Amino acid sequence: MEPKPCIICVAITGSLPRKSDNPAVPISVSEQVESTHEAFEAGASIVHAHVRNDDETPSSDPEKFAALKEGLERHCPGMIIQFSTGGRSGAGQTRGGMLPLAPDMASLSVGSNNFPTRVYENPPDLVDWLAAEMKTYGVRPEIEAFDLSHIHQAAKMYADGRLEKSPYVQFVMGVKNAMPVDRDVFDYYRATMARLLPDSEWCAAGIGAHQLTLNEWVVETGGHARC
Amino acid sequence: MEPKPCIICVAITGSLPRKSDNPAVPISVSEQVESTHEAFEAGASIVHAHVRNDDETPSSDPEKFAALKEGLERHCPGMIIQFSTGGRSGAGQTRGGMLPLAPDMASLSVGSNNFPTRVYENPPDLVDWLAAEMKTYGVRPEIEAFDLSHIHQAAKMYADGRLEKSPYVQFVMGVKNAMPVDRDVFDYYRATMARLLPDSEWCAAGIGAHQLTLNEWVVETGGHARC
Ligand SMILES: [Zn+2]
Ligand SMILES: [Zn+2]
Ligand SMILES: [Zn+2]
Ligand SMILES: [Zn+2]
Numbered sequence: 141m142e143p144k145p146c147i148i149c150v151a152i153t154g155s156l157p158r159k160s161d162n163p164a165v166p167i168s169v170s171e172q173v174e175s176t177h178e179a180f181e182a183g184a185s186i187v188h189a190h191v192r193n194d195d196e197t198p199s200s201d202p203e204k205f206a207a208l209k210e211g212l213e214r215h216c217p218g219m220i221i222q223f224s225t226g227g228r229s230g231a232g233q234t235r236g237g238m239l240p241l242a243p244d245m246a247s248l249s250v251g252s253n254n255f256p257t258r259v260y261e262n263p264p265d266l267v268d269w270l271a272a273e274m275k276t277y278g279v280r281p282e283i284e285a286f287d288l289s290h291i292h293q294a295a296k297m298y299a300d301g302r303l304e305k306s307p308y309v310q311f312v313m314g315v316k317n318a319m320p321v322d323r324d325v326f327d328y329y330r331a332t333m334a335r336l337l338p339d340s341e342w343c344a345a346g347i348g349a350h351q352l353t354l355n356e357w358v359v360e361t362g363g364h365a366r367c
Numbered sequence: 368m369e370p371k372p373c374i375i376c377v378a379i380t381g382s383l384p385r386k387s388d389n390p391a392v393p394i395s396v397s398e399q400v401e402s403t404h405e406a407f408e409a410g411a412s413i414v415h416a417h418v419r420n421d422d423e424t425p426s427s428d429p430e431k432f433a434a435l436k437e438g439l440e441r442h443c444p445g446m447i448i449q450f451s452t453g454g455r456s457g458a459g460q461t462r463g464g465m466l467p468l469a470p471d472m473a474s475l476s477v478g479s480n481n482f483p484t485r486v487y488e489n490p491p492d493l494v495d496w497l498a499a500e501m502k503t504y505g506v507r508p509e510i511e512a513f514d515l516s517h518i519h520q521a522a523k524m525y526a527d528g529r530l531e532k533s534p535y536v537q538f539v540m541g542v543k544n545a546m547p548v549d550r551d552v553f554d555y556y557r558a559t560m561a562r563l564l565p566d567s568e569w570c571a572a573g574i575g576a577h578q579l580t581l582n583e584w585v586v587e588t589g590g591h592a593r594c
Contacts, residue, residue, distance in 0.1 A: 254490070254494075257491060257492075260479070261488070262486070264484060264485070287514040287515055288515035288552065289480065289514045289515070289546040289547075292546065293481075317491050322519070324562065325519075
């Protein structure tokens with residue numbers, strides 16, 4: 141039997157870290173393209189991208205996303221481009237303003253949960269609008285599963301046609317006040333995927349140093365990794 | 368071996384149903400006291416109570432809660448009184464304004480999630496404030512677990528002392544856009560309770576007709592029931 145390949149997704153920028161946290165964080169579009177290019181040559185197949193304003197704050201500007209996409213297509217041909225529609229870069233429909241660029245994938249939160257100091261709000265009507273835009277532009281969603289019900293909700297949306305493409309699911313663990321890094325939950329998430337979304341692949345994201353733990357777990361169990 | 372007793376909690380009013388939905392819904396304090404008295408005589412041990420304004424809209428008025436508590440203590444001596452601190456009756460700290468009345472128990476949501484048409488917001492600082500008030504007044508929390516991480520969060524808060532009394536946990540299932548009624552999840556919730564909160568008891572609430580399904584499951588598996 142052939143071993144199953146492990147997809148590596150590189151999250152080059154994230155929504156929050158600044159150069160003062162780590163001078164290697166790529167902020168400008170050209171920095172992001174070159175950082176992704178290095179990861180692509182090292183074996184990454186998916187790039188998960190946020191864009192930033194010149195002052196390093198999170199942005200949802202579709203023009204920045206367009207410039208990034210153009211650079212990535214030139215420097216990393218065949219790489220899968222995934223844009224973030226997460227809530228730190230803006231509120232409401234501005235979060236999905238780049239979807240008409242038709243990236244291969246986009247992140248999608250289908251529920252709400254607590255973050256370290258606030259509520260991560262993904263109201264049902266916004267979730268449905270983002271899903272509809274992804275359908276219109278042929279974008280495959282990566283579901284950010286901050287909790288168990290988010291996997292159930294993704295399966296329901298796939299079953300009732302709100303999601304057209306089988307969703308890729310990311311288990312997010314280690315966010316304070318949301319789901320901790322817990323092997324028992326990780327295994328139950330996997331069993332839930334097999335039960336509710338048998339045609340979907342899944343990966344895992346851990347906050348900070350937890351990513352290494354989660355990468356060990358996904359490699360061991362046939363999931364996909366992030367770095 | 369003695370059979371384990373099943374605690375019956377009666378949720379007499381809820382936050383939303385009106386007399387136009389069902390003329391039997393008790394709205395005034397005296398109606399609530401008499402409805403609870405009937406349930407008490409029929410075997411209910413806990414009353415889960417919301418209060419209402421005269422126009423039937425949800426209220427958090429501590430004076431109404433005080434009048435209700437006084438009536439319940441007179442008509443139903445020894446019954447366990449649980450007040451709701453849920454989010455439909457008010458925002459922010461008004462949700463806990465009745466805790467100085469020191470009811471035996473109060474409901475506590477420790478995370479956020481989606482509801483049918485909106486986000487059910489329980490920001491971390493409000494959760495911690497409600498928990499601190501419950502500690503001050505010796506109130507045992509009933510955790511409303513709308514999702515798996517809420518059980519983990521309750522266990523963490525009990526372990527680090529933010530909750531003083533071992534929390535009673537209610538599995539809430541069947542709320543649209545939150546956790547569906549799912550036997551596999553129900554069994555995993557039970558296993559999670561045994562692992563993380565072995566000294567706690569648990570019960571289950573299902574929306575509408577789902578309550579009957581959940582009552583069958585809790586009776587079968589050693590949990591507690593709601594009606
Ligand atoms: Zn991201
Ligand atoms: Zn290059
Ligand atoms: Zn209630
Ligand atoms: Zn009476």
